[in-house]
Amino acid sequence: MNPAHSHNGTSRAVISAALHTITPETSRPGDDVYLAIKRALAGNEYGAGQYLREEQLAKSLGVSRTPVREALRRLDAEGWVETRPNYGVRVKAWTLQDAREIFESRLLIEPYLAGRAALKIEPADIERLRTLADAMLAITHRPSTAESCEAWFTANGEFHAIVTAAANNARLDRSLKSMKETPLIKWTFDAYSDEDRERSARQHFEIVLALEQRNAAWAEAITRCHIMAAEKAVLDRHEREHLSP
Known part of the structure; x- marks a missing residue:
């Protein structure tokens, strides 16, 4: 998938709808950000190979980029996503x-x-x-x-x-x-x-x-x-x- 086209209007709407019930950042721990992104991954709301941009995720979730960055590190360690130096984080394509x-x-x-x-x-x-x-x-x-x-x-x-x-x-x-x-x-x-x-x-x-x-x-x-x-x-x-x- 072309990284430049990984977030079209439809996918942004799906992500926003899936995550709009999350409470404001001041009242929730970083674990909730991790779980929200993980649920979206488990629900196939992101395509294999799709790049996940910290800024866009943070905006959808209503949080700063810090908990998003930490969540992506955890998801990388668990095999849900993979980090490509100089490119970013993308959804893992299962083989x-x-x-x-x-x-x-x-x-x-x-x-x-x-x-x-x-x-x-x-x-x-x-x-x-x-x-x-x-x-x-x-x-x-x-x-x-x-x-x-x-x-x-x-x-x-x-x-x-x-x-x-x-x-x-x-x-x-x-x-x-x-x-x-x-x-x-x-x-x-x-x-x-x-x-x-x-x-x-x-x-x-x-x-x-x-x-x-x-x-x-x-x-x-x-x-x-x-x-x-x-x-x-x-x-x-x-x-x-x-x-x-």
Whole structure:
């Protein structure tokens, strides 16, 4: 994308609409600026390769450039954006290698946490997981729309957050969350076919059953299968979109 044309009138309007509810700078910490920009990135309000200008972001948010600059440094460290010397900061364009690295990392961490969760999770959490699994299954029976995909993404995120938090390993949980907050993870759900979504929903019920039975090996195994199926959906979509005509 040409940096000179990265902020047209439409994108400025979208950014302003997304962030207009932020309170004045004097009453909010720098973390809120970071979270506001991160939410806009997660919502694909900026295109891959688009340059983010401190002055324009500061104006949209109603803040000085200092908290914006710090937020962009944090987002760079987390892999959401990349800094190019003499050019500026631009939205990271995710590659197939990025996808493979994230799924490889998830396979190393998430099944382990699911196994630990099977030994520690509270009954109330299991009931909440079952409710979320029911909700995701219901979504698979409706036509696929932007709204249904968003509902699925939200329910799925809460489901897995409950499981990994129950393992009671805050460091691994934080590491996993930083990977799963990337736009690439949301893109995974867009890559799912109706069959993929239904299979994923069934796997959520199996995860619940494994946790309910306090079976760590089962929880680990089904979580590993769940992640591998998601990876296949992403790789298949990439292959479809990059086939020569």
